Amino acid sequence: MRTDDTGNDGMNGNFLHPSDSEIQKWMSNAFNMAKEALECGEVPVGCLLVYNNTVLGKGRNEVNETKNATRHAEMVALDQVLDWCSDRGMDPKVVCKSTVLYVTVEPCITCAAALRLLHVPLVVYGCKNERFGGCGSVLDVASGDLPHTGTSFKCVPGHRAQEAVDMLKTFYKQENPNVTKPKVRK
Amino acid sequence: MEPESKKRKGMEYDPDSWQVLPVLSDEMSDDVEFLDAFAAPITDKRQTSRLVKDLSAVHPISDLQHIRRVRPCKDKSSPHPLEVIVCLVSDVPHIKGRPASLGDLLSSDEFNLEGLGEPFPVRIPARAPLTRPQFEQASLHWPTSFHEDKRITLGLKGQLFTSRQKTKIHEYMTLAVEAAKSGREEGMDAVGGVIVDPKSGRIVAVGHDLTRDHPLHHAVMVCIDLVAWAQGGGVYGYEKHPACTYAAMDHQVQTGASGSVENAQPYICTGYELYVTREPCVMCAMALVHSRIGRVFYGVPSPDGALGTKFKIHCQKGLNHHFDVYQGVRRRSCEELVQLT
Ligand SMILES: [Zn+2]
Ligand SMILES: [Zn+2]
Numbered sequence: 396m397r398t399d400d401t402g403n404d405g406m407n408g409n410f411l412h413p414s415d416s417e418i419q420k421w422m423s424n425a426f427n428m429a430k431e432a433l434e435c436g437e438v439p440v441g442c443l444l445v446y447n448n449t450v451l452g453k454g455r456n457e458v459n460e461t462k463n464a465t466r467h468a469e470m471v472a473l474d475q476v477l478d479w480c481s482d483r484g485m486d487p488k489v490v491c492k493s494t495v496l497y498v499t500v501e502p503c504i505t506c507a508a509a510l511r512l513l514h515v516p517l518v519v520y521g522c523k524n525e526r527f528g529g530c531g532s533v534l535d536v537a538s539g540d541l542p543h544t545g546t547s548f549k550c551v552p553g554h555r556a557q558e559a560v561d562m563l564k565t566f567y568k569q570e571n572p573n574v575t576k577p578k579v580r581k
Numbered sequence: 582m583e584p585e586s587k588k589r590k591g592m593e594y595d596p597d598s599w600q601v602l603p604v605l606s607d608e609m610s611d612d613v614e615f616l617d618a619f620a621a622p623i624t625d626k627r628q629t630s631r632l633v634k635d636l637s638a639v640h641p642i643s644d645l646q647h648i649r650r651v652r653p654c655k656d657k658s659s660p661h662p663l664e665v666i667v668c669l670v671s672d673v674p675h676i677k678g679r680p681a682s683l684g685d686l687l688s689s690d691e692f693n694l695e696g697l698g699e700p701f702p703v704r705i706p707a708r709a710p711l712t713r714p715q716f717e718q719a720s721l722h723w724p725t726s727f728h729e730d731k732r733i734t735l736g737l738k739g740q741l742f743t744s745r746q747k748t749k750i751h752e753y754m755t756l757a758v759e760a761a762k763s764g765r766e767e768g769m770d771a772v773g774g775v776i777v778d779p780k781s782g783r784i785v786a787v788g789h790d791l792t793r794d795h796p797l798h799h800a801v802m803v804c805i806d807l808v809a810w811a812q813g814g815g816v817y818g819y820e821k822h823p824a825c826t827y828a829a830m831d832h833q834v835q836t837g838a839s840g841s842v843e844n845a846q847p848y849i850c851t852g853y854e855l856y857v858t859r860e861p862c863v864m865c866a867m868a869l870v871h872s873r874i875g876r877v878f879y880g881v882p883s884p885d886g887a888l889g890t891k892f893k894i895h896c897q898k899g900l901n902h903h904f905d906v907y908q909g910v911r912r913r914s915c916e917e918l919v920q921l922t
Contacts, residue, residue: 462814463806464849464871470797477795487796504894505871508864509797526901529867533899534892536863543885544862 410493410516413445418519421445421497422554426521428455429499429562436569439562442468442498444476444515446490452476469498469506473513491515499559501552504529507536511545519551521559598913601750601878603736604889604906606896609711613719615704616645617670619686620723621697622654622661628696632665639687640668647709647726666723667700712737736907750878753777753856754911756787758880761800761858761918763824764789771918772800773824774857776808776850779875785811785853786827788819801857801865805872808850850874858915860886860908866894870902877906880915 413421421443428441432455444452454472458464476494480487491513496502499521502510507529510518518530518537529536530550538547623629633650642648651665667686676685683694706719709726713734716727735741742750753775760773770790777784786807791798798817807827809815819825850872858880861869866887869877877888877895887894888906895906 457816460814461809461816462812462849463809463816464873465802465805465868466816473797503871504867505864508862508867512796512864526899527867527871529863533897534863534894539863539891541863541885541891543883544864 412517413495413519417448418497418551418554421495422499422519422521424450425497425499426555426558428453429559432456433562433566438468439559439566440468440498440500442472442496444472444494444496446476446494451479451490451494465505467503467506469496469502470509472496473509476513488514495519499555500524500563501528501530501532501550503527504534504536508541508544510548511536511541514546515548516546517549517551519554521554522556522563523552599751599909599911600739601742601747601907601909602739603733603741604893604895604908605712605733605737606893609715609733613710613715614707615719615722616707618703618705618723619667619670619673619681619700620652620664620703621667621683621700622659623651623663623665623696624661624698625696626661626663629663629665631693632696635692636665636667639692640672642666642669645705645707648705649724649726652724661698665697666703666705667697669705670702749782750856750910753784753854754858754878754880754915756784757856757858758911758914758918760787760789760824764791764800764822765918765921767822768793771921772857772859773918774800774804774855776804777854777856778852779854780852783828788825789822791822791825797864799862799865801855801861802868804855804857805850805868808853808872812849848873854878856910858911858918859883860888860890863887863892863894866892869904870894870900873902874904876904878910879906879908880911881919882908883919 425441425443429439432441433439438456440456442454443450452472452475454468454470454475456468457466457471476490477487480490494515496510496515496518498518501520501522501524502518503524504527520530523532525532527533530552531537537550623632629651637650642650648666651663654662654664673681673686681700683697683700686700687694703723705723706725710716710719713729714737716725719725732741757773757775760775761771764773765771770792773789775784776786786804788800788803788807790800791803803825806816807819807825811827812830850869852875854876855869855874856878860879860881860883862883862885879888882890885891889908894900895904
């Protein structure tokens with residue numbers, strides 16, 4: 396489903412599906428963000444919103460500093476896209492219709508609904524989000540029949556999934572006080 | 582308690598103007614499922630315990646713990662006072678659909694049929710009822726055990742809350758309705774919300790829809806961020822929206838009822854209540870799970886609502902936080918708001 400049209404006009408629906416090499420490039424970028432987050436003791440999730448080969452939003456989890464439990468990486472990145480649009484007087488709907496989310500972990504139910512509300516057509520992700528996933532793991536918000544909640548979107552799951560899972564496991568081991576205070580330190 | 586004179590117009594609560602009902606899980610609100618079975622009269626009462634023992638050995642129903650194998654005969658004029666479940670229809674697949682005799686159900690050379698009359702079809706509840714309406718429906722067919730949750734029974738009758746509590750609920754929803762109207766005056770969707778700490782009665786946040794400014798700023802998302810502000814966090818500015826307010830945390834220290842110093846701040850919305858004019862969408866409903874909200878009251882359902890209509894996020898299996906949801910509060914006022922949008 397690829398066209399030679401550069402497809403920068405979301406209004407006529409010419410959404411350009413990313414090539415495998417593009418997916419690899421942007422996901423490697425997202426994984427680097429997740430690794431950095433893990434090294435700083437933060438939730439290891441990295442995400443990018445890419446519009447016409449340009450990164451418009453890059454997010455990391457900001458729940459702790461904002462005391463707002465919805466400040467997931469995707470929400471932070473979406474705000475950057477909205478700011479980018481308003482700086483240029485562009486319609487966010489038009490821009491988002493041609494924007495792809497690359498994220499190391501399946502978006503949660505809240506973020507999946509937010510992506511629908513903004514009409515993002517495609518999400519490429521690493522591992523499943525067994526606890527909160529909104530693209531099928533807990534609920535399928537991505538393709539659910541929700542005519543009043545924006546547009547459904549497609550997913551490309553499983554990109555470097557094991558690596559993403561391992562990072563999450565490392566993080567939650569650190570978080571769990573029963574694991575972090577062993578009497579014998581190795 | 583607010584003095585009477587401080588109460589605003591529209592605050593007066595008319596107990597007949599609305600009814601608050603719980604939004605229960607599908608398991609609790611669906612009709613009872615039944616299994617087809619055969620029962621037979623016990624023609625000789627002295628054989629009852631032996632028959633139950635023998636039947637349980639041939640056709641056990643041990644996975645139906647809620648079912649009593651023997652029931653008193655409903656027809657009081659019947660010559661035999663007791664009836665017993667012989668087997669489930671699924672236990673005897675060879676007799677598809679046709680009327681069965683005891684010989685079809687029990688191989689008579691091995692089973693002592695003494696004291697057992699001719700079998701007849703019955704329907705038995707497939708699982709234990711969870712609510713009184715389910716119990717009543719199930720009992721029409723066969724006796725079943727029922728562990729009643731009195732709160733749910735009262736809730737379904739609209740009697741869970743005292744009139745004093747309903748007055749409070751009415752007041753909080755009135756604030757949400759007023760916030761929705763303020764938002765509407767700014768060109769937003771007419772949806773408003775209020776977050777309350779029920780322990781102190783403190784109103785932590787009042788907010789309304791801001792989707793003209795930001796497509797994701799539904800009233801609930803705004804309220805959640807205002808609670809974050811109240812706790813020293815927060816993301817967005819609300820200076821331009823006078824009806825979006827929060828009460829900073831130190832108020833609670835002053836009004837703390839117990840007088841004890843509790844430094845450990847609850848995780849975001851733990852224990853708080855949300856009053857919102859319209860059923861939250863899936864984004865907002867899950868945001869309430871992430872925020873650990875205590876309870877939600879809403880006025881009217883919405884077409885893609887996620888606390889009853891399309892999903893029941895508050896009791897979704899697999900999620901780590903669940904909460905009670907009630908709907909119908911100030912229904913008419915909330916319906917009028919939907920017309921405005
Ligand atoms: Zn999320
Ligand atoms: Zn919403």
